[in-house]
Amino acid sequence: MEGPARPADPTASARAARRARPVRPCRPDRTAPGERPRGRSLAVVGAAVVSATLAAGCAAPEGATEPLRSEVAYQPVSLDEAPALDGVLAANDALGAAMLSSSDATNAVASPFGAYVALSMLAEGARGDTAAAFDAALGAAGADRTASVSALREALLAYDGDPTLAAADQLPAAPLLHLADRVVLDDELDVEPDFLAALARGYDAGVDTTDLGVAAAKAVLDEWVNRETGGLVRSSAITPHPDLRVVLQDAIVLAARWRVPFEPSDTAPAAFATGTDMVDVDTLHGTAEADWTAHDVDGWTSVRLPYVEGFVADLVLPPAGTDPADVSLDVLGGLRTGAEATDLAQGRPIGVAVPVLDLEPGPLDLLLALDAVGLGELSRLSDLPDLGGITTTENLVLAQAAQQARLTLDEGGTVAAAVTELAADSTAAQVQPADAFVVTFDRPFLLRVADAETGLTLFLAAVRDPSAG
Structure with a gap:
């Protein structure tokens, strides 16, 4: 939520002087500050891609998108109603540890919850042994997992607000924690309605369709990432190509001041x-x-x-x-x-x-981390995963999985942002x-x-x- 104007921040000049990588936030038409839209259109993914994207500018994307609306309304869940919270929290930690250990960057930065939400969305389309693998890796099964993730998101969204505030020289007076999820489906994908309904009901996810087989689709992915991270992440890590069917995108942005700032x-x-x-x-x-x-x-x-x-x-x-x-x-x-x-x-x-x-280590390939937590089958062509809950007309396999993250820590507090992308291809002092x-x-x-x-x-x-x- 956007807090009231705060007094001059004595750490702001130090922060501004130190910033070496300026960001160019977009300010598109948005809901009023502090107000969170409900019942948004859901973006559908033929194969799930969660994308961490840094958009280079704010121009309208060349590729056209068409929102796909579900008749099912978002159903928020409270923490008291979360049936599998302990399992989800422990699995979230395990995923974060796997992400850190799989990174070859000098300084590794990861958002386990961003990756967890993206995987949980993808799991809504899994069936059979693939669904069982998701249940084990994510610490909870089916509707219990969906409800617990929804409860955690709902608790965090008490601090929702305009992500562009995170890129300002002064940190917001009150903490800001922005979450956003979207599914982008190829315009020729025959998607299962139950998959879209699950994303609407449990994740309040937006669903768009576009031609994911053309280069112009990159601008569509980039624009969303830039907007939902306030410019802290500038472009998508996903490469469109003719076999791409589904992209799942998750964004998380945090900006918070220390209770006791450093001088x-x-x-x-x-x-x-x-x-x-x-x-x-x-x-x-x-x-x-x-x-x-x-x-x-x-x-x-x-x-x-x-x-x-x-x-x-x-x-x-x-x-x-x-x-x-x-x-x-x-x-x-x-x-x-x-x-x-x-x-x-x-x-x-x-x-x-x-x-x-001031850490920005570059895209983290999530496929190694997924293998470490028992989800390696998602990307194996030799033993195709069962993502039949997304579509029954094509076989889907996870071909791209990446997270881009940025984190700064200074005298005033912390700013962190991450975008997770899962992309599924069709197989024919x-x-x-x-x-x-x-x-x-x-x-x-x-x-x-x-x-x-x-x-x-x-x-x-x-x-x-x-x-x-």
Whole structure:
């Protein structure tokens, strides 16, 4: 939601000066700020592609689209009504861990929930053994999974607003968490009505049809990504071609201020050990008496920094010599639930030194991560998946799966955005108090951004070299 105008932000000038990759947000006709449209037309996908797209500009796309409307209305679910929340939250963590470990980027950034929602949408069209594989990988089956995902989305959408606010020099006064989903179907795909109904009812997803076999379809995908991320992601990672039938697109954007901001005057260069080298990086320094907490979770040192409301960030230092992407599900579960966590500060003030981050590692190929969580069959031509719930006239196989993510962290707070795409083809230095508990993040570490109420992991980053971007 869009908050009231806030006073001048003392961190804004530092943020503006540091931004090296300007974005060009589109401002198309939209619902009034803070108001979320209901009952939108659903975009249908012949094979599901979830696309993380960065659009280069705001010109109208060359390819024409036609909205496809379902008679079924969106049916929001509350958290109290979610029948399989624990399974979904645990599977979301497992997917995030697989995404981090499969990335070959110096700094890996992932939105497990963005990928989870896209996969859950695709699962609505799975049948037989393929549906069973989805149930196992996503921690819940059928209608229980759909309802639980809907409940998590509905809780997060209490903070919905215009994603272009995330690209501004000043962070919004209240946290912003924007979610959007769409299915794009090839205009010759014979789609099953029940698939469209499931996407409408459980995900409030838009459905459009276009010719996915021509180059102009790329502009159609790009425009949606640019609009729904406020320009933070600029173009789609999906390549249209004659066999492409379905594209599933999911976008998530977060912009939130720290409850206790860092003073820009305390930001200074400091050494960071990458594992192979020492680099100097701009580093935030701060101390908090009560708002920050520090815990040991299975040997990993975690400092939790809350945002002004609704969300938290966990800065997590692994044991020396351990790569942050090697985080175990026990550690992620402990961060989410607080189980087996040992208080390290014992009532003392907590001091933190953490690098300024501006991470944009490039597209992450999700096929390796999907294989790691038991969904490798989606892309195997030798043993075709059963996506007969999407269409019964063609065999579909997952041919492209990508996520693009960007994350910045500075004195004022955090901005993060991710677009997930699944594409299916047809087959024919501050002075610290003396008694402070100080954690210095001067070697590779894990960053986790989560919903405070449910513990849902929204973003994960394995930071190995902050100077690499």
